[in-house]
Amino acid sequence: MMTAHEADLWHDPETLYWPSRELCFIPMQMLINGVIDEYTKSEDILLELGSGTGALDDYTNYSRQTKYVEGSEELIAVHRAKLTEEGKDPDSVIQGDLYELPFEDNSVDNVVGLLVLDAMLDLPAAVQEIHRVLKPGGKFIYFHDLRASSNAMALMLYEQGAIPIPIVDGRNNITHMATFGATEFKWLKKQLKSLVPKSDYNEVVDLLESTNQFDIWQHYPEVTQPITKAILNNPELQDCITPHVSELLSMMLQQEFEATGMKVLENNLRTSEVLVDRSSIGPEHELLEEHNTIEHGAFGNWYWHSEDVLAGKVLLVANVLTFVATK
Numbered sequence: 001m002m003t004a005h006e007a008d009l010w011h012d013p014e015t016l017y018w019p020s021r022e023l024c025f026i027p028m029q030m031l032i033n034g035v036i037d038e039y040t041k042s043e044d045i046l047l048e049l050g051s052g053t054g055a056l057d058d059y060t061n062y063s064r065q066t067k068y069v070e071g072s073e074e075l076i077a078v079h080r081a082k083l084t085e086e087g088k089d090p091d092s093v094i095q096g097d098l099y100e101l102p103f104e105d106n107s108v109d110n111v112v113g114l115l116v117l118d119a120m121l122d123l124p125a126a127v128q129e130i131h132r133v134l135k136p137g138g139k140f141i142y143f144h145d146l147r148a149s150s151n152a153m154a155l156m157l158y159e160q161g162a163i164p165i166p167i168v169d170g171r172n173n174i175t176h177m178a179t180f181g182a183t184e185f186k187w188l189k190k191q192l193k194s195l196v197p198k199s200d201y202n203e204v205v206d207l208l209e210s211t212n213q214f215d216i217w218q219h220y221p222e223v224t225q226p227i228t229k230a231i232l233n234n235p236e237l238q239d240c241i242t243p244h245v246s247e248l249l250s251m252m253l254q255q256e257f258e259a260t261g262m263k264v265l266e267n268n269l270r271t272s273e274v275l276v277d278r279s280s281i282g283p284e285h286e287l288l289e290e291h292n293t294i295e296h297g298a299f300g301n302w303y304w305h306s307e308d309v310l311a312g313k314v315l316l317v318a319n320v321l322t323f324v325a326t327k
């Protein structure tokens with residue numbers, strides 16, 4: 001069942017638009033088409049999970065027949081309108097739940113996903129469902145970014161008895177995680193006393209102790225930087241800092257898929273590089289002009305890592321995971 005948390009998150013098409021998607025359009029297109037061509041046959045039917053407003057479609061120019069399952073009515077409306085405009089079948093988008101895919105067992109050639117599994121709170125259930133619908137030999141192809149959302153990981157770490165605290169960069173993007181045990185958490189609570197106004201303290205601590213604690217990063221952005229600084233400046237906590245969020249997610253996904261009996265074909269960072277005409281970068285990309293050298297990951301914001309954009313080079317880095325169903 002789609003949880004309230006997930007359903008509530010995705011209804012506004014605006015949340016799926018960000019300027020870096022435009023700038024990274026060509027390298028993204030090259031990367032995605034290359035991967036799909038490599039792993040699927042042209043006559044294969046693809047099933048896309050969590051298709052939102054159809055971003056993956058925008059990036060692809062393959063002629064594969066595709067079906068889509070998406071939960072949000074509002075996002076589906078945008079996607080269907082685009083398909084209609086392109087002379088494609090709007091009914092290929094099915095409103096449904098990724099935990100209960102409306103397909104028979106062993107009936108789907110290939111499943112694809114872009115930035116979706118990291119948004120799912122019950123990752124094992126989602127993975128089981130993908131495995132269930134795939135034909136033997138069918139592939140699952142997944143793309144996620146260096147700023148993967150932390151929901152699924154937070155839950156997993158929480159279930160293992162750790163309290164995951166995001167470490168953020170200068171723009172409040174989550175880069176790493178710190179996995180706190182009870183002792184370190186006591187230390188953190190003490191730090192918070194001086195960082196958070198007294199009236200907010202209980203609420204912040206409650207948020208940190210809950211599985212949805214990542215909300216703290218939305219509700220209290222002013223405390224995220226100082227918390228990160230305090231964590232990084234405490235040598236005793238260095239061991240608590242785990243790798244980049246996207247690395248953790250990739251590791252976790254591989255474990256989950258292998259647990260269902262699927263075999264990993266690729267778990268890799270792929271890059272795609274193009275030269276862009278700087279004059280074609282519109283006003284939305286003021287962010288670029290503002291930052292003479294684009295620090296690691298900053299341009300992508302929630303998305304792709306670009307560097308040297310001012311020199312006209314866009315370097316896109318994406319996590320690519322592919323699995324095959326062996327049943």
Ligand SMILES: C[S@@+](CC[C@H](N)C(=O)[O-])C[C@H]1O[C@@H](n2cnc3c(N)ncnc32)[C@H](O)[C@@H]1O
Nearest residue numbers: 002006010050051052055070071072097098114
């Ligand atoms: C991060 S968005 C990505 C959307 C799209 N792939 C893109 O890249 O723009 C995650 C999508 O998964 C959908 N989603 C999450 N959990 C779902 C569920 N349990 N059932 C159906 N859709 C779900 C959301 O509605 C949302 O459109």
